[in-house]
Structures are given as C-alpha cells and as structure tokens.
Amino acid sequence: MCGIIAYIGRKDCKDILINGLKRLEYRGYDSAGIGILESKNTKDAKGIKIKVAKEAGKIKMLEDMIGRSEMKGCTGIGHTRWATHGEPTKVNAHPHLDCKQEIAVVHNGIIENYAEIKEELIEKGHKFVSDTDTEVLPHLLEEYDEGDLQIAMSRLLARIKGSGAIVAISTKYPDQIIAGRIASPLIVGISKDANFFASDMPAVLEHTRDFLVINDYETVRITREKVQIFNISGEIVKRDPFRASWNIESAEKGGYEDFMLKEIFEQPYGAKETMRGRLGNGKLDFSELDLSDKQINQLKKIEIIACGTSYHAAVIGKQVIEKWAGIPVEVDFSSEYRYRDPVVMDNCLFIAITQSGETIDTLAAIREAKSRGAKIIAITNVVGSSVARESDYVLYTHAGPEIGVCATKTFTAQIMIMYMLGLFLAKKRKSLEKARFSEIASELEIMPNKISDILDNADKLKKIADQTYRQTCFLFLGRIFGFPVALEGALKLKEISYIHAEGYPAGEMKHGPIALTDKKTVVVSIIPKDFIYEKMLSNITEVKARKAIIFSLASKKDKKIEELSDHIFYIPETIEELYGILAIIPIQLYSYYIAKNLDRNVDQPRNLAKSVTVE
Numbered sequence: 001m002c003g004i005i006a007y008i009g010r011k012d013c014k015d016i017l018i019n020g021l022k023r024l025e026y027r028g029y030d031s032a033g034i035g036i037l038e039s040k041n042t043k044d045a046k047g048i049k050i051k052v053a054k055e056a057g058k059i060k061m062l063e064d065m066i067g068r069s070e071m072k073g074c075t076g077i078g079h080t081r082w083a084t085h086g087e088p089t090k091v092n093a094h095p096h097l098d099c100k101q102e103i104a105v106v107h108n109g110i111i112e113n114y115a116e117i118k119e120e121l122i123e124k125g126h127k128f129v130s131d132t133d134t135e136v137l138p139h140l141l142e143e144y145d146e147g148d149l150q151i152a153m154s155r156l157l158a159r160i161k162g163s164g165a166i167v168a169i170s171t172k173y174p175d176q177i178i179a180g181r182i183a184s185p186l187i188v189g190i191s192k193d194a195n196f197f198a199s200d201m202p203a204v205l206e207h208t209r210d211f212l213v214i215n216d217y218e219t220v221r222i223t224r225e226k227v228q229i230f231n232i233s234g235e236i237v238k239r240d241p242f243r244a245s246w247n248i249e250s251a252e253k254g255g256y257e258d259f260m261l262k263e264i265f266e267q268p269y270g271a272k273e274t275m276r277g278r279l280g281n282g283k284l285d286f287s288e289l290d291l292s293d294k295q296i297n298q299l300k301k302i303e304i305i306a307c308g309t310s311y312h313a314a315v316i317g318k319q320v321i322e323k324w325a326g327i328p329v330e331v332d333f334s335s336e337y338r339y340r341d342p343v344v345m346d347n348c349l350f351i352a353i354t355q356s357g358e359t360i361d362t363l364a365a366i367r368e369a370k371s372r373g374a375k376i377i378a379i380t381n382v383v384g385s386s387v388a389r390e391s392d393y394v395l396y397t398h399a400g401p402e403i404g405v406c407a408t409k410t411f412t413a414q415i416m417i418m419y420m421l422g423l424f425l426a427k428k429r430k431s432l433e434k435a436r437f438s439e440i441a442s443e444l445e446i447m448p449n450k451i452s453d454i455l456d457n458a459d460k461l462k463k464i465a466d467q468t469y470r471q472t473c474f475l476f477l478g479r480i481f482g483f484p485v486a487l488e489g490a491l492k493l494k495e496i497s498y499i500h501a502e503g504y505p506a507g508e509m510k511h512g513p514i515a516l517t518d519k520k521t522v523v524v525s526i527i528p529k530d531f532i533y534e535k536m537l538s539n540i541t542e543v544k545a546r547k548a549i550i551f552s553l554a555s556k557k558d559k560k561i562e563e564l565s566d567h568i569f570y571i572p573e574t575i576e577e578l579y580g581i582l583a584i585i586p587i588q589l590y591s592y593y594i595a596k597n598l599d600r601n602v603d604q605p606r607n608l609a610k611s612v613t614v615e
C-alpha cells in the first residue's frame, strides 16, 4: 500500500517520477505528490529549495497540476497514497516537510507510536499541518540531523514503532537521497547514470533491471554514482545486485484496454512459465525445495497460510495434497493465524502463499510460525520480496508482473504450483499409482492449451455478462474442487463490480443462504461432470425453484444441465481435481465484463491496493 519512487541522476526527474508513480498506482491511488530539489546551480547548496507538488485523487490530477508549474531538478522523490491516517486530501498527501522546509519525506507504512512522538515534537516547538502519522518523520530527521542524514535516518528507525519504507531528501545534502526500511517493501534500482528507490520493480523497469534488496532496519544512501547500505550498527553492508527477468513490456498494457484483461489473457503463458524447469515430458523436478525423501515421508501435517485470493489457492492446495499425498493440510488466513496461538507440531511443513510477497499479515504469520520452530516454504511471484527473503525455501510463480489490483494470472500460477507440489509429495511418498501420476502430469502439461481454448471464447462470456449485469445478488456455488473456485469467483466479482456476491459450498445453501435467492439473484454454478455432479444438480434445482437465474459452468453437454440453466459456458474436460484452474478463467472474464458494463475501474477498484502492507 502506497508507492514510492526516488531518483538521483543527471536528468530532470519530474517526468521520471510521474511515470514511475503511474506504474505504482496499483499500490494506492487516492492522492499523490512529488518533491524535487530545485536549483539553478546544484553546487551551491544555499540556492537549493525543495519544490513540492501534491494533489488529491489519481496521479493524472497531479500530472495535470504539475503541467502548469515549473519543476526542474535531478534529485526527487514521489509517492502515491493509500490513506491510513488522515483523509485522502491534498494536505495529507506526501511528501511531508520539516519546519524549515529543508527535508522532504515520503513513507509507506504505519508509525504506531506517532501520537507520542508528535506530542514530544510539538513540545519542542515543531509545527504540524497534516493529520498523517508520516509528518512526524521529517520533523524527527530535523531533530536528529547533526551533519549526516543517513545517521539521522538510522536514529529515526530506532525511534519509531510500526512499519515504514521511508525516503528523504534534504536541501543540505543535495547530492544524495537517504532511505530506511522496517517491514515495508523498498528496493534500490541501479543504473550507469542514476540510482533509484522504488516500492516495486515496475516503477523503474524502463531505466534498469538491476536491483538491490534492503533489509529491515537498514539505511541506504544513494548518489548519482554510488549506493551504500548500512546495517543497524552503522557498518557498511556488501550486497550483490540481482537482475530482474521482468522487462518493461511486461508492465505495459500492450494494446489491451486494461491490465486486468491483459493479465487474464496472459494466463496460458503464466501457467507454462510456472511449469518450466519443474514439469515436462512427464518428469517432475522440485529440487529447489531441498527436502530429503526422509523429511517428506515423515511429514505429519502441512499448514498453509495466505490472504484473499492466495487463500483460495491454498484451499485448492489442501484438496490435492490430501487426496494425492495423503498428508493432512490445515489452511488459515494469515491475519487469524498470527494472533491465534497456533500449535506448530514436529514434522509439519509450513507454506505461505502470497503473490506480492509483502502482505504484512502473511509476513507476521511466517515470523510467528518460525518462532515456534517451523520451516517455511514461500510461494510468491516477486523475487527478493520480504516473504521470499524470510522463508527457508521459495517456489516462485513465473506469472510476470501483475499490475491490475485484482489477482488473476498470479492466482492460476499459484494453483499450478499447488498441483505440482501435490504431485511431487505424492511421488515421494509413493501414494499415487504410477499410471495415475502420469495421467495427472500429462494433463497439467496441456493445461495452458485448455486455458487458451477458454480465452478464445471470451465473447460468449461477454454476452452472458451483458444480459445479467443488472442483477443485484450473485451466489457462486460449487462442491469439493468447485468450492474454492466459488469463493474466488465471488471475491473477483465483488471487488471489481461492487455487487454483493457470496461464494458457498452448494450443499450449505439450505442452511441459510437460500433465503437470499429470488429473481434478482444470479447463481453461478461450477458444475463440471465429476463425482459430485448429481448432487450439484439437485442443489441447483433448489435455487432454480426460488426463481434464481442459473449460469452454469459445465464440462459436458447433457440434457439436465441444459434444462436447468439460463446460461451455460462449457469448459474443456479434464481430471476432476484439476477443474479449478479451468473454471476460474471464465469467471474472471465474466466478472470483468460485468464490471465494464457498470463502468468500473477494474484495474484500480475503490478502497483497494495491490499489496496490503498495513494490518
């Protein structure tokens, strides 16, 4: 939540900052601002001023506003906000300044002890203008600066409680930008002529693909030519940069109307890339896990934690691991796990799923589990993310950057990992017949083609959306392997269309939710021809009798489903455990077209942000 960019180099940075912020807008979009060190002669510190421009609303508003003003300088910081403390107004937008207007700060995170610090600073005579927690930071730096801003930042990190990626510029030190980090994402981008700070790689991919990670409680000084990382004791830390496999094209819309649509259509590629080097020609390789056969055979339990869409991938993981590998799996919301005094038993493997690798609750749950002796496998899409760094093993999904706030291609890539992991554990534990193993492996290998077949029929889903988008209640129903799809379907629809939607196991309808059904209700039934098909049919008959409109996602034509359904979309046939990945694709498209009919901003739905770095 909140996006940060900073640039120091030889070019005028206004446009670099604005373009970077646009690429970070998925992280927060209620207000934005930039601060630039301006001077005609940058060698003369006295002539240097911080020029700040901020605006409530989207970055476009800021850009339009700046277009009317002169802003020149080669050192600057920028911020796009997702409000926590204080409303999304111009005055609360970042950067925030100290009393003398010599220091400007942007911040992503929450300062939990800001009230106490603010009181202390007010007593010392500092003046505040905003309602934010962030504003204490430039004033603290003003207090702590005794000739070295990096040391001041280090003292600041020791003083605050909570989380923060904090970046500061000062008129006193025009040839450097200083950052500090506790728990919120921040990376350094390195190039020949300039250096950057950014919350995420897409912000600076057009300038560099070389990055350095920053760890908690480290401070960093960047100049045009140099990057210096300092640990908590003030010692310089040596760290090798890594080269991102993502490129700028992968972070562009590429001719699509929205990132969400582009990312839905990238799913065959994401699934294929996620399999690459792991599954091919019937062979499965998960050597990256580095678990011995003995360890796998002794496993008594697996615990998976995640939030939101990633939680739904976890439920799919539970189902296939239990069915194929025979290991009991518990699935928890990270936000619940971290506070519920969990039992971590011996021979339990702990898996954290998070596309961003920065979700604060998932990070906290990992720390909780680690403190109780658990070994952690992270499944994430972002190389070098906090979760990746804090885990013992990392399984990367290779979906490419996901810019749309709502998860699509990262979800299907997560499901692919769960399927492969289930199969891998089953193989090691010899719990699946060879023939069955081969059948599932071959089916997984052709999954990208089956996903493409669905995408080729997107227009059919658009038609169904056009006919149903005015309905006021949507119930997504499935059983067993269709159940996590129902949960994810309801989440997709509600987050981008703002229509009330619920995902339910179809067998539970009679225990309450059926009271919701009437002619304004659409029931999206996930009803592939699997072992539970007949039961699903009965459940759908019950809601049909209450006048609901039935939209079925079926896999095989038959008379009964045709009679029962007002709309049908056929997904390709597959093994029953694998229907989940196919059933979610039409639902993503259906939700997308409903939201577009309602004129919603699908890439940046209201109140949401891509990575949830606050509790």
Ligand code: F6R
Pocket (backbone or CB within 6 Å): 307, 308, 309, 310, 311, 353, 354, 355, 356, 357, 358, 359, 362, 405, 406, 407, 408, 491, 492, 495, 610, 611, 612
């Ligand atoms: C929904 C969505 C969110 C995320 C959730 C967890 O489309 O994107 O529900 O799934 O915020 O995020 P990660 O996976 O980054 O931990």
